[in-house]
Amino acid sequence: MFLIWGSFNDFTFNGITVITILILLYNIGFIISCLAYYFKNENIFSLSERKWLLSLVGMFGILLITVGANLFFSIAEKSTYHNKATTLIFILAAFLIGTLVYFSIIAPEVFKNFKAKYLGSGLNKKESLILSKEITSYLLDNERFVDSNITLEKLSNELNFSQKKISQAINQHLGNNFYDYLNFLRVRKAQNMFLDSESSKMAIKNVMYDCGFNNKVTFNKAFKERVGFTPTEFRKINR
Numbered sequence: 330m331f332l333i334w335g336s337f338n339d340f341t342f343n344g345i346t347v348i349t350i351l352i353l354l355y356n357i358g359f360i361i362s363c364l365a366y367y368f369k370n371e372n373i374f375s376l377s378e379r380k381w382l383l384s385l386v387g388m389f390g391i392l393l394i395t396v397g398a399n400l401f402f403s404i405a406e407k408s409t410y411h412n413k414a415t416t417l418i419f420i421l422a423a424f425l426i427g428t429l430v431y432f433s434i435i436a437p438e439v440f441k442n443f444k445a446k447y448l449g450s451g452l453n454k455k456e457s458l459i460l461s462k463e464i465t466s467y468l469l470d471n472e473r474f475v476d477s478n479i480t481l482e483k484l485s486n487e488l489n490f491s492q493k494k495i496s497q498a499i500n501q502h503l504g505n506n507f508y509d510y511l512n513f514l515r516v517r518k519a520q521n522m523f524l525d526s527e528s529s530k531m532a533i534k535n536v537m538y539d540c541g542f543n544n545k546v547t548f549n550k551a552f553k554e555r556v557g558f559t560p561t562e563f564r565k566i567n568r
Contacts, residue, residue, distance in 0.1 A: 349396060356389055363389075395421055516551055522540070
């Protein structure tokens with residue numbers, strides 16, 4: 330709307346003020362709509378999807394503040410600051426579009442219909458939450474997560490639920506996917522072992538195997554992603 334209007338009219342303070350108000354109202358409406366949808370359907374999102382949606386709201390929030398400042402300078406007739414704010418709006422809008430395109434390429438699953446993803450699974454949100462708790466209890470009580478050979482198929486057979494239902498419960502309530510959740514539990518166990526007075530003396534390789542990892546590269550990568558340090562660095566810091 331802003332670009333079409335500007336193509337046929339001279340830029341005046343009064344005209345820009347009207348367009349700025351429309352943009353401001355759009356941003357406010359978008360943020361309220363996103364947050365309302367998020368809290369209404371929170372249980373259908375995986376952790377990565379929640380982060381993405383909140384990041385999107387945050388980006389629009391920054392744009393909202395800039396547009397608000399632009400409106401203030403327009404009404405106050407401070408042309409220098411107004412022009413700077415207008416330029417910043419275009420920069421932020423371009424950055425926002427670029428970010429959307431980037432994530433649509435590297436994370437296309439974020440843009441899929443969340444509800445349609447598990448359509449036909451026969452598992453509603455409440456049942457999915459109950460199943461996620463059952464999965465967590467089973468993996469922790471039996472320490473099944475330290476079995477390096479455990480698969481989604483094996484867990485499905487042991488819990489007597491379909492793989493699709495298991496996957497749905499994990500994605501919606503416990504993490505990105507089955508293996509991400511396993512790594513989360515394994516890294517947490519490794520942390521506890523490094524902090525324990527007795528097991529902290531064990532070789533890192535032995536801790537790795539005890540926690541269910543069978544590859545040092547995978548262990549180091551998973552540990553650093555979740556803790557911020559490699560196993561070696563973490564143990565040195567906490568000695």
